[in-house]
Amino acid sequence: MAFVTIRDVAQKAGVSITAVSQILHGKGRFSNETKELVRRTVDELGYVPDSRAQGIRLAESKTVGLLVPDIRNPFFADLVSSMEKMLYEKGYSTLIGTSAEDVERQDAFITTLLGQRIDGAIVVPEGAESPGIRSIIDRDLPLVFVDRTVEGLDTVPSVVSDPYPGIESAVETLSQLGHRRVGFVSHSSLESVSVNEREVAFRAIAGRVLGEDGVAVVDCDNTFRSRKDALMELLSEGVSAILFAYSPDAIAIIGLLHDRNMDPGTDISVVSFDDIDAFRLMTPRVAIISQQTADMGRQGVEMLLSRIGAKRRRRAEHRRIPTVFVQRGSVGVAPPERRM
Incomplete structure (x- = not known):
């Protein structure tokens, strides 16, 4: 299951969906024990509230997340432009964020992406493995690294120079x-x-x-x-x-x-x-x-879309584009x- 839903939390905690929703929004009258149980279950399952208030994820949202270190950096601006253009041509909307070369900011944006019920993400990662990157992987959400990789995460496909x-x-x-x-x-x-x-x-x-x-x-x-x-x-x-x-x-x-x-x-x-x-x-x-920024972006998008459309998990592919x-x-x- 790619995403944990509010229904999953309710079933695990043994309470109603309404109870979970009210507790998470600070509403209703519930015992401290029930509140603590729901919050602990949310943490254990890794539930992220859906900002579009959808209880059940659609088969495809036709939305992809793009995360780069610095949109002001002309290289990353060109990279995002090439990927956004190709995704638009394929019928996908994009949610674009910047990490500002900061892991905490990267993970905060990833949390936002997960709340949007995206179909997949293309990320220029920051440094080592982080909780945010791990949360995408644990949800079995299609993920591709471009320009940079994370040491030890060979299961994530990548396109680098x-x-x-x-x-x-x-x-x-x-x-x-x-x-x-x-x-x-x-x-x-x-x-x-x-x-x-x-x-x-x-x-x-x-x-x-x-x-x-x-x-x-x-x-x-x-x-x-x-x-x-x-x-x-x-x-x-x-x-x-x-x-x-x-x-x-x-x-x-x-x-x-x-x-x-x-x-x-x-x-x-x-x-x-x-x-x-x-x-x-x-x-x-x-x-x-x-x-070869445009080629890197194109191959990254192609790789992500092939994984979104796959009926079963594919083995991670790693491509290296020769520099010129x-x-x-x-x-x-x-x-x-x-x-x-």
Whole structure:
């Protein structure tokens, strides 16, 4: 059973549906023992009140939940746009939420989704397994992860990017342009399996192409101070190019480079993950490693709809979309003084 209904609670507690409803809404005259019994039964069964006041779930609500970390982030905005468009074409409405990179906020929105009696959900998860994610799984509700996965939850199908092809192409291009020491800005505080894998890929590829002495890795978070410290450390390491795992870090640090009168593509080369509009509007345009956002969204929707339509549970499928390096003006020949 995908959802626990008020009828299930009433039967388990041995009271009427009316009694359950009144107790949950603070109405009626009931003993403290009865109130406690109903509330304990609600917790045990994981019952979520239906905000549309439907006692019994319809076969299909034709509604899907979409949850991303930050709708202001152009990458996630593009991802949501591609998925919402395809779902609309397939006759589905969407409930869109943002976790703001916060697990509690993620789980709060999931609780709201469960109250709406959705047919399924596509989620960009936060960090490790959470009670909210577990509640979707325990209800056997169709769920697909996109862009990120949760370690240990291999039963949830996923569509993520494969960072290796794009990073390899970027590092080899930089090497051919004379860059002998390349920096990488990671962002471990996101606790994202996908973002962390980019660092692993960079270390392996850059170490092979440039040698261990050609690799410099720093970590930062969302604060201005952390990003400035990361840049200062890389410059002190003598890097001639920087690759960013997370596009908001790239935007902030490119601004810091301009403050130092350092021009991307001339004084230092810059490459970032994510093909967002901001990178095409900057001067020079920023080279990117594209995650093929539209394709990721399309495959995520296809995977979810196939599970919604399945008469029996399907084995989880995990897809990896190859990333693509797109060279632009922010990548140039290494400055003579930085060639080693």
